[in-house]
Amino acid sequence: MQYGRLFLAGDAAHIVPPTGAKGLNLAIHDVRILGEALVRWYASGDESQLDGYSQSCLRRVWRAEHFSWWMTSMLHRLDGDDPFDLKLQLSQLRYVTTSEAAATSLAENYVGLTTV
Numbered sequence: 001m002q003y004g005r006l007f008l009a010g011d012a013a014h015i016v017p018p019t020g021a022k023g024l025n026l027a028i029h030d031v032r033i034l035g036e037a038l039v040r041w042y043a044s045g046d047e048s049q050l051d052g053y054s055q056s057c058l059r060r061v062w063r064a065e066h067f068s069w070w071m072t073s074m075l076h077r078l079d080g081d082d083p084f085d086l087k088l089q090l091s092q093l094r095y096v097t098t099s100e101a102a103a104t105s106l107a108e109n110y111v112g113l114t115t116v
Helices: 023-044 053-075 083-098 100-111
Strands: none
Touching (some): 053 083, 053 100, 083 100
16 A cells, blocks of 8 residues: 555555445545545654554455455355355355344444454
8 A cells, every 4th residue: 555655545555346335435544544644744744654554554454355355255146156155155145144143243344343
């Protein structure tokens, strides 16, 4: 997300499958973190937030990437899926719709985790 003084945000930094609906959320978070870092740098010359930009964002990015991959693999049939893959997919769908814990995890990831 950062190379020297080149800073990327949103889709320029990470592309997320649309299934999880995370792209805009991640972009806004990136820009908020980068904006705060730039304000601090221009106000005081302190580069610490700029230097930590990637680290500040990447944990959330990878959580969203994984969630979007998981949603895609659960909700879409992929070329090359065999009967075993389809049974795994059906098992996952059943689990999410019958387990309170699984449904809670899906909801937490879908709306965005503030602790990540």
